[in-house]
Amino acid sequence: MILGVLRGVMASLASLGLPLLRSSLPRWRLCGSALALYTRQPSRSHRLSPSDDELYQKTTVTRLERDSADIMFIESYSSQGFIINGDRVVGPCAVVPKAILQWNVGSYKDISMESLALFHMIVPKIEILVVGTGDRVERLHPSILKAMREKGVAVEVQDTGNACATFNVLTSERRVTAAALIPPTESKKSLVQVKESPH
Structure with missing residues (x-):
């Protein structure tokens, strides 16, 4: 869904004469997959420990x-x-x-x-x-x-x-x-x- 919205925004910007943003599409895809990676729950073996503060x-x-x-x-x-x-x-x-x-x-x-x-x-x-x-x-x-x-x-x-x-x-x-x-x-x-x- 996020990628669909980003594609729509970039298509709108391209129609305004800003083709430069089109080249950043692969980066947005990478960012989307990285976002999915970091939103996963920690595994059971993940151990939380307090910071020094x-x-x-x-x-x-x-x-x-x-x-x-x-x-x-x-x-x-x-x-x-x-x-x-x-x-x-x-x-x-x-x-x-x-x-x-x-x-x-x-x-x-x-x-x-x-x-x-x-x-x-x-x-x-x-x-x-x-x-x-x-x-x-x-x-x-x-x-x-x-x-x-x-x-x-x-x-x-x-x-x-x-x-x-x-x-x-x-x-x-x-x-x-x-x-x-x-x-x-x-x-x-x-x-x-x-x-x-x-x-």
């Missing part, structure tokens, strides 16, 4: 599900994961206002400024980050805690059970709170219910 931009988390609750509530946890607002989450997770994300850490030893970057970059700005380190409280490197404080985020490190309860209490008080949770490793026959409720 995007690495330092703030991220906004938007709720996609219309029926999500206004408050995130951790109902229970086990060695496999968590139940948050009725949704089962397997493995370590990051809970931010109105979103649950997979958190790519294996244990507390993997917690670094890179793994916590999300929590100081998202909008609305997180006031308190509750970190659940598994079966017991594990110490994070002081430089990590200091860097997070400098970015305006207070960090509370607890065992996962207490971290879940603390997160629920803080969100029920309408504090802008996030949680970074690692499931406990001890095998449990059933889910442990979190006692504190935001209601």
Whole structure:
């Protein structure tokens, strides 16, 4: 269709005494095929990676599900994961206002400024980050805690059970709170219910 329109335009211009444009027809054809080439969808193997500038931009988390609750509530946890607002989450997770994300850490030893970057970059700005380190409280490197404080985020490190309860209490008080949770490793026959409720 585009080539047909271009041919019509060039025929009109030629009738006005501009035959020079006629010689550019092959170039327009090439441009049309190149345009078709670049409008194709990327293949499944195409990998997108952020540019240097995007690495330092703030991220906004938007709720996609219309029926999500206004408050995130951790109902229970086990060695496999968590139940948050009725949704089962397997493995370590990051809970931010109105979103649950997979958190790519294996244990507390993997917690670094890179793994916590999300929590100081998202909008609305997180006031308190509750970190659940598994079966017991594990110490994070002081430089990590200091860097997070400098970015305006207070960090509370607890065992996962207490971290879940603390997160629920803080969100029920309408504090802008996030949680970074690692499931406990001890095998449990059933889910442990979190006692504190935001209601």
